[in-house]
Amino acid sequence: MTKKILTEHINVPGIETFDVYRQQGGYTAVEKALKTMTPDEIVEEVKKAGVRGRGGAGFPMGMKWSFLAKPEGVPRYLVCNADESEPGTFKDHYLMKHIPHLLIEGMIVSSFALGANKSFIYVRGELMYVIRILEKAIAEAKAKGFLGKNILGSGYDLELVVQPGGGAYICGEETALLESLEGKRGNPRNKPPFPAVKGLYQCPTVVNNVESIATTSWIINNGGDAYAAIGIGRSTGTKLISASGHMRKPGVYEIELGLPVEDFIYADEWCGGIRPGHKFKALVAGGSSVPILPANLALTLANGEKRLMSYESLSDGGFATGTMLGSGGFILFDETSCIVKNTWNFSRFYHHESCGQCSPCREGTGWMEKVLHRIEHGHGHQHDIDLLVDVSKKIEGNTICPLGDAAAWPVASAIRHFRDEFQWHIDHPTEATQPGAVYRGEMALV
Amino acid sequence: MEDTKPQLLTVTIDGIAVEVEPGTTILQAARKIGPDVAPPAMCYYQPLKGSGGKCRACLVRVAAGSTKDPRPMPKLVASCLTAVQDGMVVENTTNPQVVDARNGIVEFLLLNHPLDCPVCDQAGECDLQNFAFDHGKATTRYEEDRRTFEKKDIGPYIQLHMTRCILCYRCVYTADQITEKRVHGVLGRGDASEIGTYIEKAIDNDFSGNVIDVCPVGALTDKTYRFKNRVWFTKPVDAHRDCPTCSGKVTLWYRGDEVIRVTARKNEWNEVTEFICNTCRFETKKTSDWVIEGPTKVSRSSVISANKYRADLEKPSFGKRLAAAEYKPIHDERDTSQLSIQQLPPERFAKTLPSAVEPEP
Structure with a gap:
């Protein structure tokens, strides 16, 4: 069994209620933080823990916190990004649904560390029932004095607001999220200025993923060093992986970073192997926007070593032979x-x-989709593959926000590793458009 | 208290150094050097706060961030939004990566553009046309249907052609910043986004006509000028009048002795210097209403200055550039001494060929 930090008590009946959560040792981090620690000490602990942003980019959370500008007389905000919409990722949804108080506890501690008196949880609009669960949990916490004015007599006030999202994937990008939260159209902003300087309502703001914030209570209780001891290298701690696809046991798993990919796929504790009678062909390791890998490269690095579930190991070899951990959408x-x-x-x-x-993104994404549609439906031309590579190159890196990259990478990587399959679709349109037809040529199946 | 001036920053763009004040963007610094170095801007519009960053036409490479931190920036940056640092080295058209990206942007912008320049009122003063001329290709790799929109009527003065729109958001910022209430905006998302008034409202306020001037393409055009003439057949003349609502400083566009269009005055970057009201623009079209100041100086090499009447203006370089691109020296190795052709002196030819065609070194 690997160490469990977030999902330790998730199977306790009634954990979504305040009382049961409290019995399991909940809200001790709030007590400890507010009574015995200063905000700077908390930031220091989180820095020591080395926890990296769980939303996809993997930016160290402590560093992000320390970048927060602190001008006098200007409010600061903490915004929790719960607009999880990446295809293949469903971990935040699972966490909020089953153990909402973990997020709220993390929000209180984090808001205290950052000096925010009003914090927001921006939840994906489609998850209305999760919003109700969170609101109920907030009401409970407020009734017990963990939220509102003068929390636990420490003189610290915090108001927690749950905001239903605008129903767009782009609102998960932090600046688009802030625009949407302000009540505007969810268009990403140009950076700089970064949200740490000018964020929500032009005030300094930190935007963190649900999972990142949820880890803070454990870090406060056990110390940053204890957290940093878990995991491997600069990938510290545990990570929730949303496993889906052709495996025996899809679901959300909490793993210690550094677990070999092979173990994660084949061990009974996690995915339990490929579904019986079939072979492993390809893997998307971190949500739909990261590059796809063929089975052999997914399990081993280019130099023959085992590939591990960590930020470094998964991106080993760059985009030529690697991918990214991303948000942990394991397809x-x-x-x-x-x-x-x-x-x-x-x-x-x-x-x-x-x-x-x-x-580039507005026109390019549509263009790539149309060309791919054409290839898939048997109307592809010989020059289409090169066209796709060229278009993806012209989008990548030239857009305001990472959505352009996210659209370009899957296409570029699929062609990089599965070019023969694309070629087969173009060369044999009649065969390829038969129902259920799949390329059976040479490829690395495991 | 002698030295109150801020210290000037030195930035090098395409090998040309220029001193600018702190806070200047790369684009503004490049404009200070001159039009040959200035990156194209399809969405950035200096008079409008917050504009820019959307079209990505002005992407440049920063080869060195500053003297203190000379690392290059990892990605191409939008020059209209990136502030210069002291000692910054910027590569514009000297960098193949930038040129490649820019060619890509033209291609993207033209994907769904109807290319109806022959019937478009904007032709001749269209930013996209100029941009495409500089960086575009004559052919397209796009084979699918171009997107179309339902026609929308947005009032008696302004014609909206959504198919031509490149979604630069300039008209949105204009309405936000110079009118009291904005009634139009961007609806929809992705390549289905469109400029529109929610529930078919007419844009009706005193300054609504300015969206026509700020539009870089022919998406918003003047209904009172529609199909009347091509811009290169008209003569721009600066004029003013005593207007109670705006500055009254305009450009009149003449065909013969008839004013067929009134626009705000634009600077050399095609940006409006002073916004004008609808009364000036749409309703005062008699010469007797105006005090004429003289011919408008069209300082950019545009087709508008192609005709006529000012000998000192440089003729637009489009023709020359095209000729230079098309011109191929004929390597005729036949022995012409045997033919009974009278050899003309080479000066005879030199006159007829454009001077821009210089022999390759």
């Missing part, structure tokens, strides 16, 4: 899945979700 494909169709599906999603603000 596994067996040999019955068609990579072209899958890439088209991802591309269709990004086309639909592009905000339309900057030209």
